[in-house]
Amino acid sequence: MRHAHIAGVAHAVPDRIVTNRDLEKLMDTSHEWIVARTGIEERHWVEEGEGTSDLACRASREALNRAGVAPEDIDLVVVGSLTSDYFFPGVGNQLQDLLGLRTVPSFDIKAACSAFIYALSIGDQFIRTGQADTALIVGAEVQSTALNLSTEGRDMSVLFGDGAGAVVLRATEEDRGILSTHLHSQGKYLKELWCEAPASRFHPRLSVDMLEAGRQYPKMNGREVFRHAVNRFPEVIEEALQANDLTLDDVQLVIPHQANLRISQMVAKKLGLGMDRVFSNIHKYGNTTGASIPIALSEALAEGKIADGDLIILAAFGSGFTWASAAIRW
Template identity: 45%
Template sequence: MTAHILGTGRFVPEKVLTNKDFERMVETSDEWIVTRTGIKERHVVAPGQTASDLALQASRQALDEAGLTPDDLSHIIVATCTPDTFTPACACHLERKLGISGKIAFDINAACSGFTFGLEQARAVLALHPHSKVLLVGVDILSSRTNYEDRTTCVLFGDGAGAAVLTGAPGEREVDGEVLDVILGTDGNYSELLHIKGGASGWPYKAGDTVGPENFIVMEGREVYKVAVRTMESACRAVLDGQGLTTDDVDMLITHQANQRIIEAVGKKLNIDNGRVFMNVHKYGNTSAASVPMALAEAREEGRVKKGDLVLVAAFGGGFTWGSALIRF
């Protein structure tokens, strides 16, 4: 069974929140934010802009690079924890906006690890139906679930979308990234360290209820950091071992762009020098499920990932969830 990436795309909304903006909103400073996170700015949606709107732009870019039209697709998988609506799925909204119908469209939620979990879903589809064309999108609008009065979390998150088109055979165009393997894991015992509860069945609202802090991201940053670094390192080593490879074979490490400290720590644990670690967290912040596909698309655009390169992907998110993938371009 093989899975090939035929095109990638990314999109962020126009509005930018800088660290200077946050200095006016909460008790913080540009120096404090940059020192602890590496983030300088993040993009956030305009009123009325939805996850499927962002996903649509990233999808069009990926389809164009793949040389395909929306109607060529057989499946649409959207990884998100901030869909337009609880139901219908964000993937259904995206299908409609792409101007197509009758496809297999569904969402998955693995928080910031969503794109890696989606890669495994795409591989499963292609194992059964190799000629399928799968659109995989990671998109989140975390600004909708960010408490802008909480100085410890509000500076971290931004909005964005990243997409990839996959099929079971190499493409005729220049783009061809073969997904060699994916390793995933979860541990629900850590759920209280990173969560959004408000509005779900475990924390329902009644008409007229006031939205409280439970509606927004809650995170124990120090504890999350420890588990994130440990699990991403372990997943990376497992996926490399499975292919008989080592970190010396890796041309580029692309991790979930949570913050600079985590990214650098994972690279250091794996003995991958900074020149082989891609980072764009300073421009976008933590965009959750969009983080990895946005970074992959941007790394390719900048020529940091070239034909023949081996890309090691690592992600971590609420759940806790984590995963790693190997892609040969």
């Protein structure tokens, strides 16, 4: 049966590294407090003038190179991102131009931390149905420019990093590639993790009063997010396994969205998995939202943690709430 396999993977992060010690100078926090609660030691933030499309372009060029695919061979671009350079159009449109692609469909998916798996699923469906032979799937975010870098905003601002990851999907009939994807959402919880403004429901979309009230900064009910995440992650991982008549014993590596090390540890415990089978790089990059899974996939491959024939499970949970998984035979 025709389906998609991953032919190339790459990631890109800004050169600027911001450590927990750097954040101590901006707000009432400490390296020890951040590490104990999140597992994060440092993150990469963009310099002024650097945007999401720049990171996405760098990751995409390298993924194409590793896949041995020319830009003119791309049939589809799907970008998972909350943080396009501009209110509109999206990063996908920019990539079509920056990479010199044909006038192929290029668009964004706004599904927060689950966005890359949502985008991966769309790419797989385009290939399964014969509408594309080769697709570029990207997760890219710049969160640092939207953070409240004060003590008042520390619960959110210590978490996030910037970066991008990209994969090239190609059609195959072989017994490898994307076996299945599983997507979910529950909008009743949208205000548990959200950014209120700027927004089209307001006239104007952003005002001085809104800025002074801090309504432009992301907000999170951390306890509620944690409670849902540690349940939805195992559920959606088990869903992927059951859909393919597999068990956790068949899995070589789980790559979760890098939200918080404590969440990953709790999920591993619930599943009965050792952390040696759960990939983590949050200590280096923080939470890069829609970019975290492709960045982690790229690093896991580079570190030799994925071999041909391995079964890999990708899983995510994030704002919306959204959650998703993908089962992949490498």
